[in-house]
Amino acid sequence: MQDYLEKLNPEQRQAVEHITGPLMVIAGAGSGKTRVLTYRIIHLINNNVSPFSILALTFTNKAAKEMRNRIDSIVGKNISRDLWMGTFHSIFSRILRMEAHKLNYPTNFTIYDTDDAKSLIRSIIKELNLDKDIYKVSIIINRISALKNNFITHDQYSNHQELVQTDKIAKRTEFQRIYAMYSQRCLKASAMDFDDLLLNTYKLLNNFPDALLKYQSKFKYILIDEYQDTNHVQYLIIKKLAALHENICIVGDDAQSIYSFRGAKIQNILNFKSDYPDFKSYKLEQNYRSTNTIVETANSLIKHNENQIPKEVWTENEKGEKIILCKCGSDNDEGRLVANTIFEIKMQDQAYPKDFAILYRTNAQSRALEEALRKQNIPYKIYGGLSFYQRKEIKDILSYCRLTINPNDEEALKRVINYPGRGIGNTTMQKLLVTANENNISIWEVMNNLNNYKHNINNGTSKKLVEFVLLIRNYQAQLENKDAYFLAEHIAKSSGVFGDLYNDKSPEGVSRFENIQELLNGIKDFCENTEVNSLADYMKDVALLTNQDNEKQEDFNKVTLMTIHAAKGLEFPYVFVVGLEQNLFPSMMSGESQEDLEEERRLFYVAITRAEKRLFLSFATNRFKWGQYIDCEPSRFLSELNTQYISKTEIISKQKNKFYNNKKQVLKNKFEKKNNTFKLPPNLKKLSTVTKNIKHSDLSKIQNGMKVLHSKFGNGKILEISGDEANKKATIFFENVGQKQLLLKFAKLEII
């Protein structure tokens, strides 16, 4: 039992045995981070710490599950199941359900996923008669999410002038109204979105001292994985929870922080020192995962980032083979290169499909790769894209279930009230919505008491509405005494969804029907493996599940295709990183700023360090994008890699991308391979000036022709000053990004 300590190196062992007090573990890629976390939990248990008082937070369900399994195998299931271990979102939703009444939510509140949230925002924009081109749903939702993650509620929004100004400039003057309405509608629907789960947990701990004390005393030991990717609210919650015992252990790697777009702050790691001055820290720097070549290549890349905690990742592993960098003519060539290489290595090294991963920056890149793999008959699986639970037919069934548990759930209601068709169309829904808003109640309440409210819905339609209400009531009556599987199956059949799909014999219809059966099987599984098996119990966490959480057995031995973000925490013997082109990786959307660039570089770092044995990098000079062919240049990151570990190859296909249709021709058309024939662009580091610490000059004296420095856009020249004194605008030409108009009041410029 004690021999687990023997499996650790000195640093790992120190981190495991250091039980009390604040502890920071900086764990380089492949340094056995998960091992330290699991052994530390086991060590706590062996030192008579009750599993109930251990809180372990991870970033994904998968990570939590994996860790739980490892702990199971050492201390047994009956101990490990009492651990509070899971993602931030799942643990906090568990707490919130117990304390919901304090925040005016019912225990069975709904969790809105991103699609629900989007649909709600879309309908608010419509109700307010706003221009949907100015108020883009994706922008609004990201903005609301960012505000929530920084703990700025809709009524606090106006206290932040810079936010108000940004929206003013973008002509989104009604943003606050949308935000406010969104929050109210969520509350009225008894629904929380992902961000609310965090925000409301913080509110709970902040506004209810008894609740705070309860959880502070309960969680005597707190462990947090992937700490570099926690956002501000998460940071605040953890700080509060840990305040009593200060037995907090954070594990992370600043070089792998890749979620700042979602509000993650590397700063949180640095804050740790000031929040817990008597903290202890260990660095895990020995890599057990990759060959020396891969480790050194990754190091050569990441050293281009200025903003990082110094560390030296090293390995005792063998040197390994050189990294292959391949130039391809097109995205299709790239796909075929990858497929051919996999085919060859499988033969040479006796490798299995599951040993390979293909990583890319954006989900859209998977198409060419899939096609090539299919042609080579290589089995593959794709993560990302549409999750199982986001599929239409699944959401339909789940929406009926949601509605049964929480009839105020507006998004679920809108989804199923007329599916299958019941003759309740848009017009009726609009009328209901207006009545609901006028009386500040939910649509369900209006439908429930149609006679009590003023509306002009005719008798025929009213009757249909009443029928629908009765249908849902019938389901509700069975919530208490029937298990989840029975009720879900009953719902699928009696709602008409099952029949509707059964009659659809098109391939899509058949697959939808099968998906629903798969869902029902999943629910059956759930019922058989738990004591609490009501529909409400099943529905609790469904919104928090993702694709990766229900991997099918038959998918086990397949090549993995995924985005680099999704690959975090995973490892594969053979890794292909594709699409290494400017404007794709680094992404076009990541601005010109040093910070954005460094995040993209960390992302590439994560990609490289997934590989155990061999790494293949590739880029295309021509790529199909937005319905047309675009010329591409190799990624600037490629020229940052130490060339001594890289072997360059070029693949020339005689065919043009456009005429790539003739199968036979393609198969016969063997690639021509050339070595070391192409040059990468010069190292671009100098081009992007390091502009993090610009001085904010007094801009009252600004004049035409002055040269200025902007933190994001770099060097520029003032072309014109316009506007009245209070809202002076400057038109500036920036060398790197072209002409921009900035409001001087808020622009951070240095006059040079």
Add this chain to the structure above:
DNA sequence: ACCTCAAACATTTTT
């Protein structure tokens, strides 16, 4: 109220 077709639109990453 529902169906059909054409035009517009969209691609960063996710719990």
Add this chain to the structure above:
DNA sequence: TGTTTGAGGT
């Protein structure tokens, strides 16, 4: 390029 939205007809 594939998907979604909206107009117009039934």
